[in-house]
Amino acid sequence: MSAIADTTDGPIEVIKVLFTLYPGYNTLDVAGPLEILSRALHDAKDKSSKGFECQFVGTAAAMKSVQGLTIKADMDYDDANDELEDFDVIIVPGGEGVFDILDKNSEPLNLLTKYVDLQEKNPAKERTILAIDTGSLLLAQQGMLEGLAATTHPDYYTRLEKICQDAATRDVSIRTDVMEERYVVNNARFDLGENPDDNPYIIKKSRDGGPVGANTEHARRKSIARKGSNAWKDSRRRESIARRASMPLGGMRVITTGGVTAGLDASLYLVGSLVSHESALEVARVMQYSWVKGVTVDAIDV
Template sequence: MSAIADENGSPETIKVLFVLYPDFEALDVVGPLEVLSRAQHNTKDTATKAFECSFVGNAAAMKSAQGATLKADMDYEDATEDIEEYDVLVVPGGLTNEIIQSKAEPLALIKKWVDVQEKNPAKERTILAVSTGSLLLAEQGLLEGLAATTHPDYYTRLETLCQNASTRDLSERTDVMEERYVVNNARFDLGENPDENPYIVRKRPDGVAAGHARRKSIARKGSNAWKESRRRESIARRASMPLGGMRVITTGGVTAGLDASLYLVASLVSHESAEEVARVMQYTWIKGVTVDAIDV
């Protein structure tokens, strides 16, 4: 897995936009920021920082639920105009019910992110929703036909929002899973031998996954022969897909945002870079699950 590269093959700086809104969860932002800001294309060269992070907010200074204030680099109007410049959008949790009820930002920006991707599907973009940030994605219909997770206290709320969106849009259901993080669009991640992939959750000797899914993905069901047939089909279909697409990542509670951010470093930069960030932070990276989109 290699980093995003420019036309000359050199690693590009990956542009990340964090959305801020009143009473967001501080660690949902600061955790991923810590991981991404430490990531380097070359782990031996501090000048090769992989990510450039910016913040958008309703005001110049945005206060978190914990009382910490972060400075916004731009307002939502400017962010909407420049949205095509970014590779990753990070949506933290917080008082999401108030956002949904009032139809406030970042809901419109999330919709714009999807619209831009549909206009240029060849570009690879990622949206990372930490904790209850996934509820905002569900409200905008972004999780339809995918698998997702959220903070354990909000599984039922996420299921309700996803069901409502599915009914509203006459679309496919969402599989809500009890995992540290769930990644959709595995085009770049699974490889030809998923069992050896470092981004997929490891299984215990008894065959039970390290996380217990609320609803197990199809990839975890059926006989071994059936699963092998589906695996070969998945590989063949992924091989025929053009590069690009929207990667959608949702996470459990606040610390799960660290795990998903390390996954993001691994998938966009390198596994070596992610392991080095985890080492420096003295953090044990707990893997989530990668879901093949055609198997959801």
């Protein structure tokens, strides 16, 4: 992340986001999150305090969506792989092109695997992957959802389950819990608040994958975003690194969503988690959008 200004609490951080484009992506899977992230500010009264900087990687200079929208790529996948460590968030849209990627084992599959490798080797940095709509199928193909919970477009729940089962068998790993939700967040950290045990919005999972604890009855309740931006404070840094290192995928925050509009909801969650809850609410207000929340899954040992 790069500092753009100083405040009494330290530098304001710009979160660097990479959209992974391919032929046949869904327009709204890209345009929706881009709209929300571009509007997010650390300080609602200061338009220079932007929260996110977005770039696009593509297999060609110009990438065309299913609906006919063409977006110019800022870089190709070779360059993106070389610069991958610079990015805090990777967004994977869904679309008809997903199935061609699965058939050909093409990008962004390799980039996603490399991004996880970076996190596992260096959990000191907070990284996030947001897969929208059928984009979650790409994560499943790479074994990135093993032992986690996930969702996708309702028409593809069975396909997601099948890919996850195949990956778990191949890698002798824990199954994936496919959920019917707007979005599902794994490896949440500061999002959970100071005392996760008191948070009724968390689904806790034991080692055998089953829900445990007093909050089990609330397993379908909505998630809440962390208030404020205390995640960045040095007093939490050592704690956060230790916790990330003990989590699946090196503590990579993994978010999957339902259909295209669910990508808007998950993007607001991302703003709430990485910038502030107040910023997310302000973006939703300005866009006149009703934020529908999903669930946060916290994997714990018992």
